[in-house]
Amino acid sequence: MTDADLMQGGYQVPGPQTTNLADILERVLDKGIVIAGDIKIDLLDIELLTIRLRLFVASVDTAKKAGIDWWETDPALSSHAARNALQDENRELRERLEALESKADELPAGHDAAARH
Numbered sequence: 001m002t003d004a005d006l007m008q009g010g011y012q013v014p015g016p017q018t019t020n021l022a023d024i025l026e027r028v029l030d031k032g033i034v035i036a037g038d039i040k041i042d043l044l045d046i047e048l049l050t051i052r053l054r055l056f057v058a059s060v061d062t063a064k065k066a067g068i069d070w071w072e073t074d075p076a077l078s079s080h081a082a083r084n085a086l087q088d089e090n091r092e093l094r095e096r097l098e099a100l101e102s103k104a105d106e107l108p109a110g111h112d113a114a115a116r117h
Contacts, residue, residue: 032058
């Protein structure tokens with residue numbers, strides 16, 4: 001194709017825009033893309049297997065904007081989340097211990113010995 005082919009009446013004719021893979025990847029990560037599909041296997045009108053697939057491909061920032069942050073809250077994936085889960089469990093156990101100790105203090109004297117026998 002020559003320059004003369006691209007020019008019509010003195011104006012440059014816009015051709016197809018070239019987009020490379022990096023541009024496409026940047027656009028997908030910036031905007032996000034959802035891929036959804038279902039696989040269903042039936043035998044004589046009896047449902048044997050159904051697989052529902054939902055895939056969201058995006059950058060971390062885009063996913064956070066969409067309200068997806070499971071990698072921060074799953075203790076198996078995040079050390080920060082695991083630490084918080086352990087602190088929550090410790091707090092809950094301390095509260096239960098304090099409640100049990102206060103109930104034990106309210107019992108009449110000698111009740112412990114009678115309860116054990």
